[in-house]
Amino acid sequence: LIPAAIESLIVQFARFPGVGRRSAERLAFDLLAAPESRRGELIGALESLGQVGLCPTCGYFTQDGDCTLCCAERDPSVLLVVEKTTDVVAVEKAGAYKGQYHVLGGHLSPLKGITPDRLHIQALLDRASDQCVREVILATSASVEGDATAIYLTGHMRRPGLLISRFGRGMPVGGSLELTDAGTLRLALEGRRGVDL
Amino acid sequence: LIPAAIESLIVQFARFPGVGRRSAERLAFDLLAAPESRRGELIGALESLGQVGLCPTCGYFTQDGDCTLCCAERDPSVLLVVEKTTDVVAVEKAGAYKGQYHVLGGHLSPLKGITPDRLHIQALLDRASDQCVREVILATSASVEGDATAIYLTGHMRRPGLLISRFGRGMPVGGSLELTDAGTLRLALEGRRGVDL
Numbered sequence: 132l133i134p135a136a137i138e139s140l141i142v143q144f145a146r147f148p149g150v151g152r153r154s155a156e157r158l159a160f161d162l163l164a165a166p167e168s169r170r171g172e173l174i175g176a177l178e179s180l181g182q183v184g185l186c187p188t189c190g191y192f193t194q195d196g197d198c199t200l201c202c203a204e205r206d207p208s209v210l211l212v213v214e215k216t217t218d219v220v221a222v223e224k225a226g227a228y229k230g231q232y233h234v235l236g237g238h239l240s241p242l243k244g245i246t247p248d249r250l251h252i253q254a255l256l257d258r259a260s261d262q263c264v265r266e267v268i269l270a271t272s273a274s275v276e277g278d279a280t281a282i283y284l285t286g287h288m289r290r291p292g293l294l295i296s297r298f299g300r301g302m303p304v305g306g307s308l309e310l311t312d313a314g315t316l317r318l319a320l321e322g323r324r325g326v327d328l
Numbered sequence: 329l330i331p332a333a334i335e336s337l338i339v340q341f342a343r344f345p346g347v348g349r350r351s352a353e354r355l356a357f358d359l360l361a362a363p364e365s366r367r368g369e370l371i372g373a374l375e376s377l378g379q380v381g382l383c384p385t386c387g388y389f390t391q392d393g394d395c396t397l398c399c400a401e402r403d404p405s406v407l408l409v410v411e412k413t414t415d416v417v418a419v420e421k422a423g424a425y426k427g428q429y430h431v432l433g434g435h436l437s438p439l440k441g442i443t444p445d446r447l448h449i450q451a452l453l454d455r456a457s458d459q460c461v462r463e464v465i466l467a468t469s470a471s472v473e474g475d476a477t478a479i480y481l482t483g484h485m486r487r488p489g490l491l492i493s494r495f496g497r498g499m500p501v502g503g504s505l506e507l508t509d510a511g512t513l514r515l516a517l518e519g520r521r522g523v524d525l
Contacts, residue, residue: 132420134391136380140373146366147355158344160414163377163389169343174374176340177367179333180360192360194331217357223329 137163188258190234190251191219206230208265210258212284214238214272222270230266233258238276239283247283259288266294273300334360385455387431387448388416403427405462407455409481411435411469419467427463430455435473436480444480456485463491470497 133141137159144155162170185191186198193199200219209230213219219232236251259267267288271277285295301319302311311319330338334356341352359367382388383395390396397416406427410416416429433448456464464485468474482492498516499508508516 132396133417134380134389134396136373136376136378136391137389139376143366143370143373146362147358149351149354154346156414156417157346161344162374163380163413165343169340170374170377173340174371176333176337177359177371177374179336180367182333183331183360192331192334194333199329199331216360217353220330220353 185216185234185236188254189232190236190254191216191232200232207263209268210255210264210266211268211270212255213270214277214280218270230268231258235271235280238271238274238280240276250280252284252287255284256287259293260290262292264293266296268296268298270298273298382413382431382433385451386429387433387451388413388429397429404460406465407452407461407463408465408467409452410467411474411477415467427465432468432477435468435471435477437473447477449481449484452481453484456490457487459489461490463493465493465495467495470495 140159140162141152141155144150144158145152147155150158162173182195184193184196186193186201188201189198191198191200206229210233211222211228211230212233212235213222214235214237216234219234222228222232233255234251235255237245237249239245239247239250258264267284269281269284271280271284281297288295299322300315301322302308302315306315308316337356337359338349338352341347341355342349344352347355359370379392381390381393383390383398385398386395388395388397403426407430408419408425408427409430409432410419411432411434413431416431419425419429430452431448432452434442434446436442436444436447455461464481466478466481468477468481478494485492496519497512498519499505499512503512505513
């Protein structure tokens with residue numbers, strides 16, 4: 132009953148994570164009901180993604196080859212290492228960090244064939260060997276693979292004068308003890324800090 | 329921090345109803361992480377919407393000018409009148425109707441400037457005047473405007489031999505008495521039916 136052209140758009144929308152068949156239909160029908168110009172604007176925005184690349188230095192997005200992170204005036208003595216480009220956006224939203232970033236493009240997972248050469252690791256080792264870098268903060272994900280990646284990187288980056296740290300672990304803001312899993316509680320206990328009053 | 333090209337796509341995604349800034353970011357970043365072919369397929373599907381039009385007879389979607397409803401073998405003696413093209417999809421999913429449809433394109437709302445000539449009403453009056461049509465079911469929305477539209481249509485379609493009906497009102501399937509609003513309860517009471525055992 133639904134014309135093929137609409138159906139094919141619904142199928143495309145349904146490929147996004149978290150978008151089911153029903154939501155995809157809603158998106159497609161909304162676009163059909165909207166002025167035709169909106170469709171053109173969406174197509175234009177999709178086409179402009181062609182201008183987006185990845186920075187060979189830090190691994191974050193570039194626009195027309197320009198990296199908004201590497202070219203920005205940020206503290207060059209600290210490197211925050213994350214797995215994904217979107218992690219950078221998340222940390223920036225928190226607004227608590229002013230140093231440089233390095234995006235790995237994933238985490239090590241030998242079983243899935245993700246070995247060090249498949250990630251953006253050599254560029255990180257090169258950057259971390261620069262004497263003006265004094266701290267590398269490893270913010271890989273809080274999973275087995277994320278931890279393994281952090282251990283691998285630590286082993287390869289270690290040098291005198293370089294502090295290597297890992298993101299703090301423990302209770303999330305607003306977290307209730309009752310609903311927190313055992314692993315997190317253990318880490319929260321280990322990572323307890325003295326109270327300054 | 330987010331490159332302009334990605335930002336413009338996020339803005340476009342956020343124009344969809346029910347898609348907030350955060351969901352729009354997720355959609356955009358998912359597309360960036362996907363193989364480039366997926367972007368092309370999405371653009372292709374959007375462009376193919378140009379093949380979609382509205383049937384001058386029934387008001388439902390056409391593909392390349394062909395109406396899947398009018399050209400289908402359906403009972404021509406019954407017309408089900410709905411406000412939106414998506415209403416047709418909803419009724420078809422229910423699978424209980426085999427007659428023809430007529431899409432008005434909205435409901436009457438003089439305050440918003442939606443007068444009879446702004447809707448697909450003349451075509452309906454023409455169709456309903458055909459002697460082979462024996463019933464018109466008005467399934468406009470269960471709102472003040474939907475009711476007003478139904479009353480207007482009834483006044484203009486009435487003729488001997490034509491049954492004009494309105495969608496039943498009452499408790500939705502799975503509805504609990506406790507959570508049903510007063511207006512619906514009143515309609516459910518008025519519309520009560522004898523129990524056949």
